[in-house]
Amino acid sequence: MDSSFDLHLPEDLTREILLRLPAKSVAMFRCVSTVWLSISTDPSFILSHARRAPKFLLVRSACADKYIKLPASGLSTTVGINKRGVVRISDEAMSSCDGLVCFRGITERFALKTYYAHNPLSNLQIRMPTPGSMYTLKNSVCELYWNRRRGEYQLLNISQHCRPNYHLRAVVLGSHYSSWEIYRVPFVTDLKKQSCVLVNDCLYWTCRRSYPKSIGILVFDTLKESFSLMQLPSNGRKVSASFENYGLVEMEGELGYWTAELCKSRSVRVEIWTQMSSDEKWRNTHSLCLAGDAMSLFCFPKFLFACFEGGFVCLFKDEGLYLLHWDLKSGKYYIEKLPMTDIAVLPPARIHRETLVNPPSYLSY
């Protein structure tokens, strides 16, 4: 471009343009002028920018210390993890929110299992205090989310320390180790811990109850800080013994529930129900019938359903790694095989964005 704008852009238009740039470009342009610096480091700008950033799947590579980014379309790329003395990273306890990734690792120095939160882009990282006894860390997953009431990021750890009840432990990111708060789950359930989904300030897990024998949804309202149980859609409750062929997903501001079952006609039927709020009924919104070669992939049910970019992506593994792209509007789908061979065991994938959000500075440990 050889020409230029003759007049200056007002600040609000500069902000609108910066909101539409990728995180790296915004950070690069911070040195343009003091006005651009103040706009791009304003906390509310950073949050708005984070919420607008495009989503992709993040999977941790099993044999190398890197993340693999899987966009809805296009090639995968790798992002390095800043290890800083972390020897082993737990794959189960990994969570991503607004571009911050949280994982559980073991350090060389202390041989302690600790939580880390970092932004893979800027590689700024903090270490989080452990929530009590070692047992709680062994069988737990972590979930990072934005607590709207407090205006801060919170890290959750749900575990079954004192059987039969689960305990939910929550701490504000960057705060002192003694500030883990404990909530006792008042229902006796068996939680599918990895199924946690955050929609409209509520956290949802699928769970099984023994008496009466049923599958339901455990809800934690982060604003009211209370638990409740929710029913599944009535015609979505027939699930096989396998624990994997149903789950929850966040779908553009609504809670979604999906099931995948093998039909008599040797095809796989995937159904999705959505619900806007807990007062509403479930609506069966989408349905897909996968036949032929696609069906064999579902025989090894290790998948993650994620909804982004107006479509639905399911990641599952047979001899390789596959992405099912399902355009929800048109109903068309295609299966893409990913050229990755370094995934020995399928780690959980997370929805991730590239943002300017940094972990808050660590106050004290």
Added chain:
Amino acid sequence: MAAVTETESVEKKKNRLMNSSEEEVAVEKPPVINPMSEDDSAGAAIPVGNSLSDQVMAAAISETGETEESEKKNLRLMSSDGKEVVVEAAVAMKSQLIRQMIEADCAGGSDVINIPNVTAAALSLIFRYCEKHLVDGDGDKAITDDLKSFDEDFISVDLDTLYDLLMGSNYLDVKGLLDLACQKVADLIKGKSPDEIRRIFNIEKDFSPEEEEEVNKENKWAFE
């Protein structure tokens, strides 16, 4: 509608909306409010008066109703460079600023609305966008695809026109066009260096050497 002769710099195809400024737009009979209209804004009876606001509101309502007597009311706008632009009310109301002015009856006594920040050329371009986007096309793939390709061609302009569209759509509050223009500028500057940014936007580097060093150190990762 006669093609305009006054604005020389704008191509003829963009003048579709503009009447000759000498033509008087005569309203032959008072617009009839169709009681069967499905438009929500026609819920309460709106008195048919002679003020600009009433006429435009009535015309806007009757347009969505199915009466055969609906009259397309035109608005006259005075641009920053002293030229008058005439445009259909429904098209102009895509601008939230104009809509609010009409609803609050800010036109005052005269029938001409002053738009002191936007040139006539930019106005006609903006209204061309508004006219194309009058149809909502929600869910209809053919319409949304057509709108999308229109938008792509529409925003592929030189930097001066892009600036005018940006400032104009911001002032007139035309959300879709503002979004389109901002995204276009973002796409243009995405891969550039900070020096090029300063040149394009005419910005002075106003950091002290210490401040500059600190900013570069903190954002070093962006340059890798």
